[in-house]
Amino acid sequence: MTAKLTAKDLTMIRGERCIFSQMEFALNPGELLLLRGRNGSGKTSLLRAIAGLLSLESGEIRWNDVPVLSQRQEFHGSMAxxxxxxxxxxxxxxxENLRFEAALRPQSKASVSAIYDRLGIARLKRLPLRLLSAGQQRRVALARLLMADVPLWLMDEPFTNLDSEGRKLVIELVEEHLSDGGLCVMAAHQDVEIDVPVKQVDF
Amino acid sequence: MAGDAPKIPGMLVGLTAITRRELLLAWKRPGDVLNPLFFFAMVCTLFPLAIGPSPAQLAFIGPGVLWVAALLASLLSLNSLFLSDYEDGSLEQLLVSAQPLPVLAIGKTLAHWVISGLPLVLISPLLAMTYRLPPGVMGVLMLTLFLGTISLSLLGSIGAALTVGLHRGTALLSLLILPLAMPVLLLGANTVSLAADNEAYATGIWALAAYAVVALSLAPYATSAALRINNE
Incomplete structure (x- = not known):
């Protein structure tokens, strides 16, 4: 079975405003869905709808051809x-934060120490998170993504607060994830130079 | 990794994970534990000072005062149940977690009870002594408070979930929870009074236990539904 994320006829209305309508996409393993648009154009709303945090006016999102709403637990178990x-x-x-994440996902096979080294947070692991800089906190959040060891990544503006080295790291991580057969939906307001098959949705 | 769908592990996984995290957080912020306890102790010791040292009078108001103070102390700490999770985005992560949300809600509530309810139960005999309650009643007092604070924490988790997005939701939360908490207060205080008067009190204990069981079976679902709605 290959993982697949498809959406058809998505329409979302918040208050009086139609955020998007008749949107559709199909995402296969190894593909990146890039949501492009200005601030406030609805990228995050779509991401939240995919995650099941926002309800849609109409349309359906399917994971492996089954509507996500009818298999919420399984779907959440395969996304981060x-x-x-x-x-x-x-x-x-x-x-401690990452240990909690690992405890919630006992099936994850990710290696903790490898993730620390990869994200350059090994020497920070004993400090309370609030003492870290915003960029360092972002790196820990990225570490959580790797820790989850799941096929689908939903990323909302992953480059925020990161230095150029960090940005490069995010792109590398996404490339690796996709070459392993993962899927990724990313919202970004800037250009993303990435060496993978990209499907783009403009808002 | 992308191929096979991951198996959903047992429910205890989510329960132990979140309970452990909450207790760890409380350990790092002992103020959250001490606040309700301090409030409880303060109210209970101020009453005898204000009313006077007459033993008959104190024994008469004792059960009621102890129970009202316990109820208010529980409400006081409830506001923060989901607030910090809401603010730092962890609540969103719990909503999309691989573990069932009602189980996580039970875990959070359980940890909240261990932090704010259990200490009240444990120090209550000490405070009951100021009211000259007979030593034989201490067990009844602790048992009713034990069952009652569990119910209050569970009911409170519904209220906290409903008001989590609101600023200054405490007043609304109290308003929502108080009607549901009334039976607990009446049963608890009256059972202790009956026991102090050497009358039959077992019915009250059973009723409190039944209330706790009903709360335990329904509250987690109500809490998780409220959290989902509130995070739209």
């Missing part, structure tokens, strides 16, 4: 969500 806010506890150290 890198949101605008890190979703990490400031009072806990990066190590």
């Amino acid at each position: 969500w890198l949101a605008h806010r890190t979703g990490l506890k400031g009072d806990l150290t990066p190590g």
